[in-house]
Amino acid sequence: MANTLHETGFYLYSSRVETLLSPETSLVSLFAASFVAATLIPLSSEAALFAVLKMHGDLLWPALAVATLGNTLGGMSSYLIGRFIASKKPLAQLERVRRYGAPVMLFAWLPFAGDALCVAAGWLKLNWIAAMLFQAIGRFVRYWLVSAGALW
16 A cells, blocks of 8 residues: 555656656746846746757757747847837947947847847837847857757
8 A cells, every 4th residue: 555655646746747847848938938038137048948958859949949939029028128218328238239230139149238239229219120030040040059069
C-alpha cells in the first residue's frame, strides 16, 4: 500500500512537471519572458529561448517567431511610453534616433540602450510600422544566433 501511495504521489508530481515543461507552456513562457525583457525590467529572453530549444529542439521556428514577436511587442510598449509621455526633457538617445531614423531600431535589442532607443523613437513619433519592422529584424537576427548556439 505504501509503495502505491508513493508511486501515485510521484506520478502526480511528474505529471505536473511535464505539463509545466510541455511545448505549449514553454512557448507561452518564452513569449512572456521575451515581452518583459524588452521593457525596463531586466530579464534574459535569450536564456529563455536557449532553455526552450534545449528541451524542445523541434520547436526552432515557432520559438524564434514567439520570441521575436514577444520582444518586438515589448519594445513597442516602450515606444508607446515615449509617444505618450514626451516632454521637454531631452533623452540621451534622442539625437541619435533623430539622425538615423527608424533603421537605428535594428539595435533595439541591445541591453539598456535598446530601451532608450524605443522610448526615443516614440518620443520623436517615428513611423510606428517602420520602427516595429526594424526592431523585429534586429531581434530576429539576435534570436537566430542564440538558437544556432543552442542547437549546435
